[in-house]
Amino acid sequence: MMLRPKSLAAAMALILAPLAASAAEKASADIVGAGGKPLGTATLVEAPTGVLVRVDLRGLPPGDKAIHIHAVGTCADHDHGFVASKSHLNPQGRKHGLKNPDGPDAGDLPNLRVHSDGTVLAEFFTTLASLTGKGGRAAVLDGDGAALVIHANPDDHMTQPIGGAGPRIGCGVVKAAQ
Numbered sequence: 770m771m772l773r774p775k776s777l778a779a780a781m782a783l784i785l786a787p788l789a790a791s792a793a794e795k796a797s798a799d800i801v802g803a804g805g806k807p808l809g810t811a812t813l814v815e816a817p818t819g820v821l822v823r824v825d826l827r828g829l830p831p832g833d834k835a836i837h838i839h840a841v842g843t844c845a846d847h848d849h850g851f852v853a854s855k856s857h858l859n860p861q862g863r864k865h866g867l868k869n870p871d872g873p874d875a876g877d878l879p880n881l882r883v884h885s886d887g888t889v890l891a892e893f894f895t896t897l898a899s900l901t902g903k904g905g906r907a908a909v910l911d912g913d914g915a916a917l918v919i920h921a922n923p924d925d926h927m928t929q930p931i932g933g934a935g936p937r938i939g940c941g942v943v944k945a946a947q
């Protein structure tokens with residue numbers, strides 16, 4: 770039996786609606802280092818008041834490392850220090866630094882600590898961003914996307930523009946989960 774056009778449209782709507790909803794709720798980033806070497810993954814989950822970020826990485830130099838959300842979703846310049854990801858996600862033009870009275874910017878995050886074997890598994894939460902701009906927060910998945918960037922040194926959460934975090938050693942383009 771043929772479906773009438775009206776029933777078909779209704780069926781399509783039922784199929785497509787959950788897909789559209791899930792795309793906005795979850796995202797991931799494959800983190801690469803210099804030369805495009807895979808370093809692991811990050812997952813980002815939208816929550817009512819912010820974004821829960823989980824990173825599972827390996828092959829990093831041990832010690833405290835800054836991690837930020839940078840404004841442009843590209844890591845293609847992995848042989849040139851990931852500068853194409855530009856500065857932090859910061860649509861409101863705030864100063865950098867979680868401890869800065871004129872901050873923080875929307876890309877600011879707490880530091881990671883990489884173990885002596887080069888691995889780090891961490892979960893943290895930011896109320897400064899949203900995957901889609903929910904609640905007026907800075908949108909990670911805006912027109913030019915965003916990248917999660919890891920730096921060689923820790924963030925002092927105060928110094929401009931990036932807390933003395935040094936060169937960029939890892940980068941992952943944030944992509945809406947399928």
Ligand SMILES: [Cu+2]
Nearest residue numbers: 836837918931
């Ligand atoms: Cu950064």
